[in-house]
Amino acid sequence: MSDSDAALVARTLGGDLGAYAGLMARYRDKFGGYAFHMLGNREDAQEAMQDSFVRAYRGLGACRQPDRFGAWLFRILVNRCRTVRRRLQRDRRFDADLPDDIAAGGSRPDSFEWRDEIGQALGRLRPHYREAFLLRYVEGLEYSEMSEMTGAKEPALRMRVKRASDQLRELLRDVHAG
Amino acid sequence: MPAEHDDRIDDEVLQRVVAELRRPVRLDPTVDQRALEEIGSEAAGWPASRHGHRWGAWLAGGAIAAGLLLALLPGSGPREPATAVAPAAPAPTAGGRPIYLRLEAPTSSRVAVVGDFNDWDPAATPLRPAGDDGTWVVELRLKPGRYHYTFLIDGRRWERDPSEPPAAESDFGAPVSVLTVS
Numbered sequence: 037m038s039d040s041d042a043a044l045v046a047r048t049l050g051g052d053l054g055a056y057a058g059l060m061a062r063y064r065d066k067f068g069g070y071a072f073h074m075l076g077n078r079e080d081a082q083e084a085m086q087d088s089f090v091r092a093y094r095g096l097g098a099c100r101q102p103d104r105f106g107a108w109l110f111r112i113l114v115n116r117c118r119t120v121r122r123r124l125q126r127d128r129r130f131d132a133d134l135p136d137d138i139a140a141g142g143s144r145p146d147s148f149e150w151r152d153e154i155g156q157a158l159g160r161l162r163p164h165y166r167e168a169f170l171l172r173y174v175e176g177l178e179y180s181e182m183s184e185m186t187g188a189k190e191p192a193l194r195m196r197v198k199r200a201s202d203q204l205r206e207l208l209r210d211v212h213a214g
Numbered sequence: 215m216p217a218e219h220d221d222r223i224d225d226e227v228l229q230r231v232v233a234e235l236r237r238p239v240r241l242d243p244t245v246d247q248r249a250l251e252e253i254g255s256e257a258a259g260w261p262a263s264r265h266g267h268r269w270g271a272w273l274a275g276g277a278i279a280a281g282l283l284l285a286l287l288p289g290s291g292p293r294e295p296a297t298a299v300a301p302a303a304p305a306p307t308a309g310g311r312p313i314y315l316r317l318e319a320p321t322s323s324r325v326a327v328v329g330d331f332n333d334w335d336p337a338a339t340p341l342r343p344a345g346d347d348g349t350w351v352v353e354l355r356l357k358p359g360r361y362h363y364t365f366l367i368d369g370r371r372w373e374r375d376p377s378e379p380p381a382a383e384s385d386f387g388a389p390v391s392v393l394t395v396s
Contacts, residue, residue: 053250053254057246060250061246064243068239069237078239078242086252089245089253090249097372150230170235172221173232173235174235174236
């Protein structure tokens with residue numbers, strides 16, 4: 037049976053880097069999807085993941101519930117994705133976000149596969165909408181957990197999820213039907 | 215954990231989207247290796263006596279009467295230290311304005327400050343006793359900007375600086391303050 041998170045955290049705090057390697061291997065792919073979908077490409081997702089691992093290691097003494105290390109690491113990753121996203125936006129490497137009211141017609145290339153279409157549609161959402169949608173429906177968090185993690189109030193998060201859902205539905209309906 | 219059901223997706227398009235997004239995404243395993251290299255290079259640079267500080271214990275317990283004060287050094291701005299204390303040697307941060315941190319922690323054996331300005335390295339910026347009254351001080355040199363930071367007491371407990379506003383969000387989920395240097 038594999039060691040628990042709490043056991044690996046305790047060994048890491050005792051100076052065992054191998055234990056921390058075990059934690060990273062456990063969560064790299066588990067959380068990789070979130071970083072990938074938030075940032076839109078593997079390279080930036082890996083940068084965010086690596087940076088999160090380093091920051092988590094530095095701050096491990098602040099992990100008050102080592103048996104919930106994964107949730108604590110995920111919170112760090114969510115914040116790192118925000119930071120990387122802001123940098124990408126400054127560097128103009130992201131497509132322009134959609135306005136609240138969108139017209140999907142005419143902006144969608146027909147040749148992409150469904151997965152590519154989803155990635156493109158996600159990339160066109162406002163970052164807060166994308167973040168809320170992923171946290172809610174892909175990661176399966178409760179709104180209270182999302183609120184604690186993001187600092188946003190629950191009504192605002194519900195609005196963001198709804199906006200994201202509406203926009204994704206609009207952007208992808210024709211592709212899905214085709 | 216499962217999502218609440220009040221906004222369950224009943225739309226076929228979104229159901230397919232979510233199913234697709236839940237498929238595993240494999241990242242390059244060298245992510246771990248690069249993180250370890252970065253961590254290892256830091257650990258290799260620590261004095262042996264500090265290694266135990268970093269990993270010595272958990273955040274927990276131990277009430278400490280800590281009155282914290284941050285002020286700009288005389289002549290550098292409107293805020294002054296409440297009492298005259300000998301400043302510690304400037305911390306090895308690059309250039310910028312002198313910022314004076316002070317902590318009253320008479321029962322502590324060691325105090326450090328960790329923040330954006332020192333990559334949250336517990337060994338980088340220790341405070342030093344300023345006298346016999348339990349006051350700890352350090353001088354930073356910070357360029358204009360916003361910095362998240364907190365105090366690390368006895369290598370295990372984080373204590374936010376109450377004289378500066380709390381951060382709205384903290385990577386670590388621990389109490390952190392925001393310092394704005396103009």
